[in-house]
Structure formats: structure tokens, C-alpha cells
Amino acid sequence: MDxxxxxxxxxxxxxxxxxxxxxxxxxxxxxxxxxxLPPQAPPPPAxxxxxxxxxxxxxxxxxxxxxxxxxxxxxxxxxxxxxxxxFADEADMSGPLLFCLLLGLALLLSGDVRFGVIYGYATxxxxxxxxxxxxxxxxxxxxxxxxxxxxxxxxxxxxxxxxAIVIDLKTLGIIGISIGxxxxxxxxSTAANIFVSCLRMKDQFWLAAYPLAxxxxxxxxxxxx
Numbered sequence: 001m002d003x004x005x006x007x008x009x010x011x012x013x014x015x016x017x018x019x020x021x022x023x024x025x026x027x028x029x030x031x032x033x034x035x036x037l038p039p040q041a042p043p044p045p046a047x048x049x050x051x052x053x054x055x056x057x058x059x060x061x062x063x064x065x066x067x068x069x070x071x072x073x074x075x076x077x078x079x080x081x082x083x084x085x086x087f088a089d090e091a092d093m094s095g096p097l098l099f100c101l102l103l104g105l106a107l108l109l110s111g112d113v114r115f116g117v118i119y120g121y122a123t124x125x126x127x128x129x130x131x132x133x134x135x136x137x138x139x140x141x142x143x144x145x146x147x148x149x150x151x152x153x154x155x156x157x158x159x160x161x162x163x164a165i166v167i168d169l170k171t172l173g174i175i176g177i178s179i180g181x182x183x184x185x186x187x188x189s190t191a192a193n194i195f196v197s198c199l200r201m202k203d204q205f206w207l208a209a210y211p212l213a214x215x216x217x218x219x220x221x222x223x224x225x
Contacts, residue, residue: 069095076155076190083190088145088198096122096151099158106161107223114222121222125215126150132211137199145198150215153191156183157216161223169224180220187216 072095075081100122104115130146160183163169169176192209196202 064094065092068092069098072152073155076152079186079189081193083194083197085198087194088141088149091145091148093144093148093151096148096154099151099154102158103154103161103219103223106158106165110161110165112222117222118219121215121218122151122154125218129211129215133195133199133208136204136207137201139199139201141195141199149191149194149198150212153187153194153212154216154219156186156190157219157223159183160220164223176224180224184213184216184220187219188213191216 068090069092072087072090075083075087100118104118107114107118126143126147129150130141130143133146134140160180163179167176169179172179188209191212192205195208195212196205201208
């Protein structure tokens with residue numbers, strides 16, 4: 001029976017297994033063309049595939065512009081820099097976060113673990129300065145730009161902490177406090193000049209400098225003592 005079934009299927013004019021294997025139309029014993037399946041197209045290539053060489057650097061993906069940070073840091077380190085409103089318009093958080101981290105590492109090397117205190121002071125101080133200046137001036141500034149200005153102006157305090165690694169400023173008495181006062185004035189004048197140029201408050205320089213001096217004094221106290 002199996003032989004008869006196979007012969008009947010091979011000669012009925014509608015089915016020929018060899019046609020599927022060769023992909024060519026086959027003639028049956030009765031002269032009919034055998035049906036064939038259409039050739040399968042190859043799978044399309046993967047779209048959007050990018051090699052490792054074409055991927056952008058990690059810092060660029062994270063939004064960290066090293067050249068931008070270095071340029072603004074050089075401006076802060078120069079006490080005679082004339083700041084414009086562009087300094088605040090090009091705001092970023094990478095530099096301020098980096099300087100807070102460096103300050104904490106410098107204090108750690110001198111024997112104090114103050115990371116939580118630093119970020120606590122920074123958070124409270126940034127929000128307070130933001131509210132004070134928005135109440136003082138007609139020109140408004142957002143919290144992001146205000147935090148960026150305060151963070152970049154903190155850079156001189158990092159150098160004070162590095163000095164404290166080598167020299168115990170607390171044991172120097174009035175000399176150590178005087179050194180700390182110089183760095184407080186440096187940070188305060190930098191931040192005040194940037195805020196004055198950004199908010200157009202030249203007549204209120206000393207009024208703006210007062211709360212800034214209090215903020216940077218708090219950082220100097222944890223650095224010296």
C-alpha cells in the first residue's frame with residue numbers, strides 16, 4: 001500500500017518533492033508544471049548598527065565638557081578676570097560637582113571626612129543665595145545657573161584645603177585664620193562679580209557679597225578647623 005501511495009502522489013501532476021529541493025519547475029508524468037515556492041529573501045541587515053570605533057567618548061555621553069570646565073576654572077583662578085553674563089549663561093553642573101568632590105578628597109587626606117557636610121552646605125547655600133538674589137533684583141536667575149556660579153567660585157577653597165594637607169592651619173593661630181580669610185575674599189569676590197554682571201546690580205556689589213561671604217566662610221571653617 002505504501003508503494004502505491006507514493007506512486008500515486010508522484011504521478012498525480014500536482015506534487016513533486018524534487019521541485020522544492022531544486023527551486024526549478026518540474027514536469028510531471030502527465031505534462032503539468034509542478035508548483036514551486038518563491039525563493040526566500042535573505043534577512044535584511046541590522047539597521048543602526050554602530051561599531052565601537054564610531055561610538056562617542058564616555059564623557060561626551062555623560063555631558064561632561066572637559067575643555068569648558070578648564071576654561072572657566074582658569075577664569076576663576078585669575079583674580080583680575082572681567083566677568084560677563086556669558087559665564088552664567090554657559091552653566092553646567094560638572095565643574096561644581098567636581099570641585100566639591102576635590103574639596104572632600106583634600107579634607108579626607110588631612111584626616112577629616114566631610115563629604116556629607118560639604119554637600120549639605122552646598123545645597124542649603126545654593127537655595128538660599130538663589131532666593132536672596134531673586135528677592136533683591138528685578139532680573140531673575142534660575143537655580144541651575146546660580147548653583148553653577150557658586151560651584152565654580154568654590155575652586156579657591158579647594159586650594160586652601162590642599163594647603164591644609166601640608167600645613168596645619170589651626171595650629172598657626174591668627175596666621176592660619178588670615179590665610180583662610182584671603183581665600184574667603186577670593187571666593188566671595190569671584191562669585192559677587194559674576195552675579196553682579198549677570199543680574200546688572202553694580203550698585204549692590206557689597207550687598208550681594210555679604211551672603212556670599214557667609215557661605216564661603218562656612219566652607220573655610222570646616223577646612224581650617
